[in-house]
Each structure stands twice: as structure tokens, then as C-alpha cells.
Amino acid sequence: MDATRSCHAEASVELRLAPEVAWDVAMDWERQSRWMLFTRVWGTENGGVGVGGGVAARTSVGGVGFTDDMVITHWDPPRECTVKHLGKLVRGTGTFAIEPTVLSDRGTSVPGSTFTWSEDVVPPLGRLGAFAWPVVRPAFEAMMRISLKRLVKEADA
Secondary structure (H helix, E strand, O other): OOOOOOEEEEEEEEEOOOHHHHHHHHOOHHHHHHHOOOEEEEEOHHHHOOOOOEEEEEEEEOOEEEEEEEEEEEEEOOOEEEEEEEOOOOEEEEEEEEEEEEEEEOOEEEEEEEEEEEEEEEOOOHHHHHHHHHHHHHHHHHHHHHHHHHHHHHHHO
């Protein structure tokens, strides 16, 4: 695998929210701190709104971590937001996408959303990182799925 080639990870969850409401919950950067594992998130440039807006995320465990600075490259409410990771450790893109769905609630159809979080990252450590991706990816996606389960609880709160 080419060391500059991005590696894909993805996880999805159903939300009992109409797309517009799901967007408001998911794209509240500070609120993401409540559902993203080990991560504190905040808007920077332009409050993290619109193309060119900035976002920062501090991921840490036991005091050891890094800050991921990002810029929004695609902004299409309430459907999709893509950020470009600008750091030395994390490079590539991340996308939050919301698709409208219809959910069944006790025999009644209600509007809902499928929320998908995908990352196309260039792993650190060059060829070694790319070579290790097939081993790292399942754990990375498991952490994404745990975060998304926390998002469901946050959305229901």
C-alpha cells in the first residue's frame, strides 16, 4: 500500500430525529465533546460554520493526546459536512453525512435519519502506518460505533 494513500473507516447509526434536527445535534461542535470518545471539540474560525470554518478536537487518554485542527471543505446542511485534517499526526478528511429515513414507532411512521461518520485518513508513520491499518481499522471503527451509540443517547436527551 502506498504510504500516502488514505485509509477508510466508517460507522453509521439511526437517529430518531428529522434530518434538520439531527444536523443541529451532530454539528454542534461543543456538544460533540459529550459523545465523542476521549475528545473535546470546539469551533474555531467562523465558529466552525460553513466552508472555510475551523474546528479543533483535542483527543487524549490519561493526559496524553493531540489536538486535531481542521477546516471545513464542504458544508451542505442538513446533509453533509466534510473537514480536512490539517495536522502532522492526523491527515485526510472526515465526513458527517445525514440521510433521511422513515422509522416505525409502534406502527406509526416517523421521520428519522441515518447518520454516517466516515474518515479517509493518511495514517502516521508512513508505510508502517499504512501496513498496520488493517489491524488498527477494526478498533478505530469500534470506537466510532461506541461514540455513535453515545450520540443516540445524546440525541434522545
